Amino acid sequence: MHIVVLIKQVVATTNVKLDPETGTMIRDGVESILNPFDEYAVEEALRIKERMGQGKVTVVTMGPPQAKEIIRKAVGMGVDEGILVSDRLLAGSDTWATAYTLSQVLKKIGDFRMIITGKQAVDGDTAQVGPEIAACLDLPMIAWVRKIESISETQIRAERLMEDGFDVLESPLPAIISVVKEINEPRLESLKGKMRAKKYDPQVLTVADLPGFEVSQVGLKGSPTKVFKTFTPQRQYKGEMIAGEPAQAAANLYEKIKTLKIV
Amino acid sequence: MNYFLTEEQQMILDTARALAKSKIKPVREKYDEEGIFPWDIVKEMAAADLMGLYIPEQYGGMGGGVFALCLAVEELSKVCGGISLAMAATALGTFPLLLFGSEEQKAKYLPGIASGKHLAAFALTEANAGSDAGNMATTAVRDGDDYILNGTKQWITNGGEAQIYSVVAMTNKAKGTRGATAFIVEKGTPGFEFGKKENKMGIRASATRELVFNNCRVPAKNILAKEGMGFIVAVNTLNNSRPGVAAQALGIAAGALEEALLYSRQRVQFGQPISSIQAVQHMLANMATEVEAARALVYATARTIDSGEKSFAKISAMSKLFASEVAMRVTTDAVQVMGGYGYMKEYPVEKMMRDAKITQIYEGTSQIQRNEIALQLIKEAAKMK
Numbered sequence: 001m002h003i004v005v006l007i008k009q010v011v012a013t014t015n016v017k018l019d020p021e022t023g024t025m026i027r028d029g030v031e032s033i034l035n036p037f038d039e040y041a042v043e044e045a046l047r048i049k050e051r052m053g054q055g056k057v058t059v060v061t062m063g064p065p066q067a068k069e070i071i072r073k074a075v076g077m078g079v080d081e082g083i084l085v086s087d088r089l090l091a092g093s094d095t096w097a098t099a100y101t102l103s104q105v106l107k108k109i110g111d112f113r114m115i116i117t118g119k120q121a122v123d124g125d126t127a128q129v130g131p132e133i134a135a136c137l138d139l140p141m142i143a144w145v146r147k148i149e150s151i152s153e154t155q156i157r158a159e160r161l162m163e164d165g166f167d168v169l170e171s172p173l174p175a176i177i178s179v180v181k182e183i184n185e186p187r188l189e190s191l192k193g194k195m196r197a198k199k200y201d202p203q204v205l206t207v208a209d210l211p212g213f214e215v216s217q218v219g220l221k222g223s224p225t226k227v228f229k230t231f232t233p234q235r236q237y238k239g240e241m242i243a244g245e246p247a248q249a250a251a252n253l254y255e256k257i258k259t260l261k262i263v
Numbered sequence: 264m265n266y267f268l269t270e271e272q273q274m275i276l277d278t279a280r281a282l283a284k285s286k287i288k289p290v291r292e293k294y295d296e297e298g299i300f301p302w303d304i305v306k307e308m309a310a311a312d313l314m315g316l317y318i319p320e321q322y323g324g325m326g327g328g329v330f331a332l333c334l335a336v337e338e339l340s341k342v343c344g345g346i347s348l349a350m351a352a353t354a355l356g357t358f359p360l361l362l363f364g365s366e367e368q369k370a371k372y373l374p375g376i377a378s379g380k381h382l383a384a385f386a387l388t389e390a391n392a393g394s395d396a397g398n399m400a401t402t403a404v405r406d407g408d409d410y411i412l413n414g415t416k417q418w419i420t421n422g423g424e425a426q427i428y429s430v431v432a433m434t435n436k437a438k439g440t441r442g443a444t445a446f447i448v449e450k451g452t453p454g455f456e457f458g459k460k461e462n463k464m465g466i467r468a469s470a471t472r473e474l475v476f477n478n479c480r481v482p483a484k485n486i487l488a489k490e491g492m493g494f495i496v497a498v499n500t501l502n503n504s505r506p507g508v509a510a511q512a513l514g515i516a517a518g519a520l521e522e523a524l525l526y527s528r529q530r531v532q533f534g535q536p537i538s539s540i541q542a543v544q545h546m547l548a549n550m551a552t553e554v555e556a557a558r559a560l561v562y563a564t565a566r567t568i569d570s571g572e573k574s575f576a577k578i579s580a581m582s583k584l585f586a587s588e589v590a591m592r593v594t595t596d597a598v599q600v601m602g603g604y605g606y607m608k609e610y611p612v613e614k615m616m617r618d619a620k621i622t623q624i625y626e627g628t629s630q631i632q633r634n635e636i637a638l639q640l641i642k643e644a645a646k647m648k
Contacts, residue, residue: 188281191312191325194274 001055001153003045004112006102006130007038007074009067010123018230025123034070037118039077039186040179045116046078047184048151056080058112060105062090062098068202075197076189082202083109089207092220095124099132100217104210106137113153115176119144130178140171146182264555266562268334275331278311279338291343294468295614300424301346301468308339308350309379317354318361322373328569329503333510333561340514341521344618345468349382351511352420352469355504355626356383359429359445359496362503363488368447372427381426385504386416386474387497394631396431396497397440401476403432408483410434410446412476415458420625422472423457426450429500430474431493443493447485454479465617502576503568505583505626509561512583512590512622516557519590519597519615520550526601526610537600546600550593557586577639584632587622594619 012031019026034042042059049055057079061067064086071082085105093101106112120127127143134141146161153173160167161180189197207213216222242249242256257263268276286307294301308314316331318324325331332354339347357376360368360383375381392399401414412432419428428448435442448455458473487496524547527538537543564582568575594616598605605612623629 188278188285188307188311190310191274191278193312194278195271198270 001048001052001114002109002112003048003055003057003114003116004106004109005038005041005045005057005059005074005079006115006117006133007042007059007061007070008035008118008121008123009033009061009063009070010035010121016123018232020231032066032069034073035118035121035123037120037122037179037181038070039118040181040183041116041118042074042077042079043184043186044148044179045114046187048114048148051151058083058109060085060102060109062086062093062101062105065204068204071202072197072200073189075200076193077187078190078193082200083205084202085205085207085210087206087208089215090218092223093218094223094225095126095128096132096225097218097223099129099136101207101210101213102129103133103136104213105205106133108205108210113173114151114156115139115174117176117178119178119180127178130176134176137176140175141177142169142171142175143178145177145179148177148183264559266558271327272331272334275313275316275325275327276334276338279313279335280341282307282311282313283339283342287339287342287346291346291468291611291614292608294343294346296467298462298467300470301349302424304346305349305379305382314350314353314379315377318357318373318377322369323377324373328565329506330562330565330569333506333565336507336510337514337517337558337561340511341518343468344511344515344518344615344622345466347511347514348420348466348469349424351504351507352385353383353425354507355500356385356421356425356427356429358500358503359385359487360427360447362499363445363492363496364447368485368487372447376427382421382424383427383429384419384421384425385500386419386422386428386430388416388418390415390417394628396494397443399431399433399443401430401432402436403434403444403446403481405434405483406480409480410444410483410486412446412448412454412479412481414476416474416476418461418471418625419474420469420471422470422474423460424470428455428474429487429496430476431497432476434490434493438491440494441491443497444490445487445493445496446481447487448476448479448481452479452481464620465614466621498576501626502579505579505632506561506565506568508622508626509557509564509582509586512586512619513554513557513561515615515619515622516550516554516586516590516593519594519612519619520547520554522610522612522615523547523550523597523600523605526604530601530604543600546596550596553589553593557582557589560585577636577643580627580632580635580639583622583626584629584636587619588629590619590622591616 009032012033017026045057049057058081059074059079060083062085067084117130142158144161145158147159149157157170160169242252313335315324316327316335320326336347336351376383387396389399403410403412430446430448431443433442434444454477456475458475461471527543528536530537561582564578597612598616604610
């Protein structure tokens, strides 16, 4: 069974700074890592392969040339192959343009039985690309998978995490699933994996390598999302200090919250 | 200090460090408290390819030699000197095979150890044969193509958990130390049982147990080297394994130093962090200097062994002696720097101090190491004449 895991390189911080001039993320001086949720996706693919006793795991990412680093990380964990789609024409693509591009890569790969993604990337936090790929390829999707109960070449049965519990869903394969962190504990890169990763040179595709690729669908111009303005909101703390002896201060505080009808 | 590690050695260090931080640190207190064997961590070490570091590549290992083993044991011991022992004691049990095993024995047993599926153990000590190993009472009597083992081995690290045991027994008492023979005995061999499980001061995540041989039949093809060479096997094994204990001691010391240093910068007394107080500074300075000196000696010893140099009994004993004494002093001082908090189980240094103590005792006490060093010194001096 060939499993494709879609991964993304993100900045290693939750405190993303935006350039007020261009509205884009400031990446300079910030370490880049494999999107943490994607580690669970890679781990689950490796576990499925191990459970089935055979198969192949390929990771695919779209990004600048330095995104090869996260492919190497995945190779260190044990995946078989990695593909990077990298092209200047793709710069500025939104989630839809990204999903379109990745679906074209998946069409080129062809023989996959399953696609796994992390539930979302920690930079954009949209959780849109997975479902959009399902739409592009007309595949069934189970999002927020917390457990795969059973899997065969043709069928998957999985638990989908919900706010008030979980659903058990079945789907024919091929299908796409996105996974939550409850699903597993990602393995560390092994020594032999790291040694292979050090020498590993992933396949790099440009849009010219993708048959029938429509350039008008991607990049800043091809993206339906238009960003008019981005800014980091100013945080304002309006606290009021209630001074005085403790007993008096407590009484004053009580009066205030009574006035505000909190009690 | 720059030890000019190769890229591969740096990878080993990074892998062990990552594993210690993410897998061992969160559970070390639990294992110390409950005194259970950390099989789940051993599986993680195996998955990270750390269990076969010192085993040649042709048997599924990484071929990194004693130095690779020391690097990994040091990193793991910085976080937990008890859990790291599953690896170090397996190396101790594997050296007899590596050094004296036949091609057939190596091909049969080493791949399982290299993959981390099997642990190994070394069984020399008995109730009345500690430093005086020649006083052992366990016997092996030839019977056709087999030997019949009888007796009890004591304080065997990885006892009960390991699959493969290198056991030294007397085949001819009249010959004294030339009458001992080393055997490979597999767990599950009829007549081979496990006895008392020890309740220890430190290294509580490590299994220490009696091995009981009661008419245990072991095929003659399981002899390591030849009949009568048991003590040669044992001495050479210990010469090779002592840097591993030294690395464990070094790791424990380095871990305690780090904890004390971090704490000293946070703890405020007399209106300042205690790291500003010269009395504390001098303690930290001594601790750091000793740790670095121990590291230099351990690394140099491991590299000497890996270089193929034949004579290393002296430096091997020196590295074990020095690193274990440093571990005891540094962990004791770490508790002192941290004062009352250091003495409490909420902080890891009291455990480090308990774990450090054994490194001065097992695989030859500090006193036995000094005997060995002096013996080698005198031999060298005699040769110079």
